[in-house]
Amino acid sequence: AVCNSNSIPCKDPPDKLFTVHGLWPSDSNGHDPVNCSKTTVDAQKLGNLTTQLEIIWPNVYKRTDHISFWNKQWTKHGSCGHPTIMNDIHYFQTAIKMYITQNQNVSKILSQAKIEPEGKPRKQVDIVNAIRKGIDDKEPKLKCQKHNQV
Incomplete structure (x- = not known):
């Protein structure tokens, strides 16, 4: 997890879940465009989404400031999802929907494969195979952080 692969102190989610770090739209060539808009997250409009986001998409570096993390993810990645992603609220609703209702709950999928x-360290092939099995043989896109040659 990110807390084990980064020199910046952080706090794992208390219930030891694999959580969302971001939802990164890709273009038709598979590239991840970034910083497509300067719009920011309207924290007031998040409303009741906040509670769900704090569980599935926490800021593990600063548990008291999820909004700045979500804003960074929206500005850098989510804003590039237009027209599929209509706005910041739709971006976060999409992540919640994918995690909770579309059987793309990575924590659950990996747990079923005995990956907690x-x-x-875990072998990437084991993680990929578990996710593929859990989401109808679709290929997941992973971005791994290397730490101490792991």
């Missing part, structure tokens, strides 16, 4: 967030 225990802070130990």
Whole structure:
């Protein structure tokens, strides 16, 4: 998990879930465009989405400031999802829907494959195979952080 692969102190989610770090739209060539708009997240409009986002998409570096993290993800990645992603609220609703209602709950999928967030190294092929099995053989796109040659 990110807390085990980064020198910046952070706090794992208390219930030891694999959580969302971002929803990164890709273009038709598979590239991830960034910073497509200067719009920011309207925290007031998030309303009741906030509670769900704090569980599935927490800021593990600063648990008291999720909004700045979500804003960074929206500005850098989510704003590039237009026209599929209509605005910031739709971006976060889409992430919640994918995680909760479309059987794309990575924590659940990996747990079923006996892969738990225990802070130990995992083979990428095991993670990919577990996710593929859990989401109808679709290929997941992973971005791994290397830490101490892991």
